[in-house]
Amino acid sequence: MLKPAVYGFRNDDTSILTLDSIGWQMINTPDYSFIGEERPDCGHVIFQYTMSGQGYLEYEQQRFPLTKGTGFLVKVPSSHKYFYGDQKEPWEIIWLNLRGEEANRIWDYVIAMEGPVIQRDSDSSLIQGLWKLMRMVAEEKVTDKYQLSLGVYEWMLTLVQSSREMTKDVSASTSTLIQTAKKYMRDHFADPLTLDMISEHCGINKHYLCRLFQRSEQSSPLAYLRDRRVEAAIALLRTTDLPVQDIGQTCGFDSPSYFGKIFRQYMHMTPKEYRMKKLEFPYDAIYLE
Structure with a gap:
């Protein structure tokens, strides 16, 4: 059964991502306080999550309550400091x-x-992934640095994915509009x-559509359309004998010159060069989304 505990790892391998330490703790003393510029153990990053109770983080002259x-x-x-303070309820953390x-x-x-x-949320994939790492160490007794590194890489990918999803801030109706626009562009990329x-087609103002795309995709509708056109061109270059000029038009x-310019921006070579370099680039399709 998993219990609160702290585990540390030490090795000199700087070529890979390594787990320095991991722990699950119940904090109930004001002695729990760490100042980022005074710690002797330098050169690492920290993620700490509150399961219950509360602590505080001071970061660049701001104070953040670390609630559940x-x-x-x-x-x-x-420049940071995180601490328990003088609380009545224990501060339960996993970190x-x-x-x-990386x-x-x-x-x-x-x-x-x-x-x-x-x-x-505590049941989110990010926090459940943190518990998975904790169980690897505490219950499965995994100490091999490569296995731990693999688990940590997986967890960090979840962190990046969840961060992107959180910052999109897109409602259900907005998401439907964006998907409608995307489908229309996928279906009609060959049209002018x-x-x-x-x-x-989406029934909204073009400026509003651009704002929605920027918030959701960090891009623009026309950039999305251009991606789909380049994808289609790559497939035709490799799977058909159509002349390059016809592929661009299709x-x-x-114009052929504009097609060549955009293709070089994406692939760093001309359409003809891509068609010829089958050994270096053995792809019948490349997806840019």
Whole structure:
């Protein structure tokens, strides 16, 4: 049966992502306080999640209450402090510390997207993945650095995915509009579509459609349309003998020169070069979504 415990790992392998430590604790003393610029154990990142009770995080001159369902991400060293304070209820937390360049990159990405404190339900895939790592160590007695690294990579992918989903902030009706626009562009990419035509099909203003796409996809409707056209062109270049000029026209590009320009932006080579390089690029289709 899983019980509160803390586990640490030590190795000198800097070539891979490594689990530095992981733990499940019940904090009930004001002595629990860590200052990011004063810790002797530097060079790692921390994710800590509140199961119950409350603590605090001070980060860049802001104070955040760490209530149930919140987790924080910090790097050591950095300007932060997290602590229990003088509470009546114990602070139940689960956390992990990681080392490696990839962990630092992911932390920078999520903090830029959501800030240092994030909200997740305890039954979310992110937190359930954290418990899975805890059980690997505590119950399955996994200590091999490669197995642990594999588990941590999986958990970090969940972190990135959930962060992107949280920052989309798209309602059900908005999602339906975006899917309607996407289907229309997938079905009619060969036609000379305009933003006005796409928005009219969806029954909304073109400026509103662009804002929805930016919020949901961090992109634009016309960028989505261009992706689908390039995908179609790649497939035709590899699976047919159609002349390059005809392929560009078939896929909705205004002119051969424009087709060549856009194709080089995506594939860093001309359409003809891609068609010839079957050994280096043995793909009948490439998906850009």
